Amino acid sequence: MNSYTQFLRSKRDTFTGSGITVAPDDIHPALFGFQRDLTRWALRKGRAAIFADTGLGKTFMQVEFARLIGQRALIVAPLSVARQTVREAAKLGVTVHYTRSGDDLADGVNITNYEMLKEFDAGVFGCVVLDESSILKSLNGKTRQLLTDMFAETPYRLCCTATPAPNDIVEIGNHAEFLGIMTAVEMQSQFFTHDDSGWRLKRHGVDAFFRWLASWGMSIRKPSDLGYDDNGYILPPLNVAPVYVEVDYRPADALFFTGLNGVSDRIKVRKATASDRVAKTAEIVNASDDQWIVWCGLNSEANEVAKLIQDAVNVQGSDSIDAKITNIEAFQDGDIRVLVTKAKIAGMGMNFQNCHNMAFVGLSDSWEQYYQCIRRCYRFGQENEVNAYVVLADIEDEIYANIMRKEEQANIMAQELIANVQQFEREEIDGAYVNGWEYSTDDVSGTDWRLMLGDSAERLAELADNSIDLSVFSPPFQSLYTYSPTERDLGNSRTVEQFNEHFGYIIEQLMRVIKPGRNVAVHTADVAAMLVRDGYIGLKDFPGDVIRMFSERGFIYHGRVTIDKNPQVQALRTKSKGLVFRQLEKDSTWSRPAMGDYILVFRKPGENAVPVEPDITRQEWILWARAIWYAADYTPGSWIGDGGVSKSGTTNTDGISETDTLQGWQAARGADDERHICPLQLGTIERCIRLWTNPGEVVLDPFSGIGSTGDQALRFGRKYIGIELKPEYFQMAVRNLRKAESDLRVVDLFSWMDAEADAIAV
DSSP states (O other): OOHHHHHHHHHSSOOOOOOOOOOGGGSOTTSOHHHHHHHHHHHHHSEEEEEEOTTSOHHHHHHHHHHHHOSOEEEEEOTTTHHHHHHHHHTTTOOEEEOSSTTSOOSSEEEEEGGGGGGSOGGGOSEEEEETTTHHHHSOHHHHHHHHHHTTTOSEEEEEESOOOTTOHHHHHHHHHHTTSOOHHHHHHHHEEEETTEEEEOGGGHHHHHHHHHTTEEEESSGGGGTOOOTTOOOOOEEEEEEEEOOOOOOTTSSSOOOOOHHHHHHHHHHHTHHHHHHHHHHHHHTOOSOEEEEESSHHHHHHHHHHSTTEEEOOTTSOHHHHHHHHHHHHTTSOSEEEEEHHHHSSSOOOTTOOEEEEESOOSOHHHHHHHHTTTSSTTOOSOEEEEEEEEGGGHHHHHHHHHHHHHHHHHHHHHHHHHHHHHHHHHHTOOOOSSOOOOEEEEETTEEEEESOHHHHGGGSOTTOEEEEEEOOOOSOTTSSOSOTTSTTOOSSHHHHHHHHHHHHHHHHHHEEEEEEEEEEEEOEEEOHHHHSSOEEEOHHHHHHHHHHHTTOEEEEEEEEOOOHHHHHHHHOOTTTSHHHHHHOGGGOOOOOOEEEEEEEOSSOOSSOOOOSOOHHHHHHHTSSEEOBTTOOTTOOBOGGGOBOSSSOOTTSBOTTOSOTTGGGGOOTTOSSOOOOOOHHHHHHHHHHHOOTTOEEEESSOTTTHHHHHHHHTTOEEEEEESOHHHHHHHHHHHHHHHHHHHHHHHHHHHHHHHHHHHO
């Protein structure tokens, strides 16, 4: 494998990990095949997340992970889950030590609650496991950051929770950041873009994002998602029944009820209708001798319903930790018939398969809270139909409708997530990698031109040493997943350093193929710094980076020309606050000049064997020798009227027109492209070709695009070689070069006819 191939592998947006390898027989035989393979995968990664639906055995997997790492481990779990984990681990023959203090630790696997984290020194643990790690999303920013910082140096980390929604940027980002894969800001900048509808995945980045996610987080709703048998993992029926209680309610300051307007209205209605809902709930539960869970949202609801229901025990926030654990375990063992509690106490991670009936004394608009409560009983391993009664005031019907709408959306999104990651997860478990973007090469030639489809870093190697007279090109800027999904795309670089390293392979080939004493003209511009990606708003000196890269590889920095841009056109196109009149009049400290383009000229060391005798006049040279090539809509020394139009009375016919590009480029834009292609102005290319080559010499563009450089090379009597990675652009370039070739044949024909006519006249 050569260095470039190795470099391309390093560009792939996947997490390779640095864990340990264990044999299948090392996993406890009580684990099912899918649990065994997920545990082995997580161990191989060292830092990983298992996003598995309720009842799929996350407890067994995390206990085996902690055991097999072989270092002192800490499992962090919600308050009511810790003792349950201790009991489950015993089934595997693993002793998990429950502790509330760093002074009370076992050498093996320890477990504590999120509330007790500050009592521990993370440095004494080689492994940490977050159970119900979706809690990262609900923790306040300070606590979440404490958790992330606390275990930043812990070598082995595992997160276990239910399947996240694919558009839940916060939850996925929190997990990636805790595991040390990537910061949430980096993830957002790399894979997402912002448009009128908010943040969304870049279209070319969809596969890359889900491959990246699968490289550190496994999402599974049932075993068959990973190709395993679902035997034993078929859920029983779930019966959800809304029960509406008629109430006579009107706000204290109104003649009649006009609807639930916001959170405050919902709280008022819930408090005002509590007695009616509690009475109905008690009636439903008392009509049955089965075990029940009654979910409440208010203390008053819990206190009142516990009094009205026979054999009910209320587990509330004010109870001691021991009292909570004792009553919850008694309910699991069947010693308590009815458990009354809140979602925030027992709604996360608990296994209540012993019970198949529940009632909600009202609902909030949190679908996740509702889902977690349902899943305490409705989970794999439940042998009975699960019945859930949602008791609401009749005027709260829109809350239930909202929850059902969110549930439908969540199911669709979860199915989309599984569909997107399924292939990549199977590859991860098998240790394989299949490139989803098909790389291909091709060659098309015509009179005096050759176009090559493929990767410039590789295809340039096919050209002979010292065979190119001039190279003119505009490299892609660092802009992830804008035009393609492949790591071969120079623009698909995560960092400036990675971009520079990639570009370096191409510059090295240019040094080899350019003739001594000849030039390379590179079109560049400053790059906007973005707050979400760079932490500030401003500009980055991309031309300076290009100068350094070429100089480091032996080229001589020969010159720079600025290409003038119309600031008003740029303001309209980019919406830059630094250019608009409103900002000028509000606070001009943000105002700045328009961003010009630059042609950077580099010369290969050595003597030029064939002097260039350019076909330009002295008058043209006077204009072209200026440090600025002015735009066609501006004449130096003129004043500007309304609309940015020059009022000098003359037209700058020798200026560079921003619209002077090859037409039809829109057809080359792929359906997934985030931006349209920006062809280089033909006038700029013309100047470079006419100034630095003789007729008949060879011009190279390693980033051919739609063939603009080739078009100008042919029209001015030069030969052309172009290389293009993207098939859509390659095909458009072929059409443009054939058109230029055809146009030149027509010109030659008319020239021949004129010459014949002159000869006859003589």
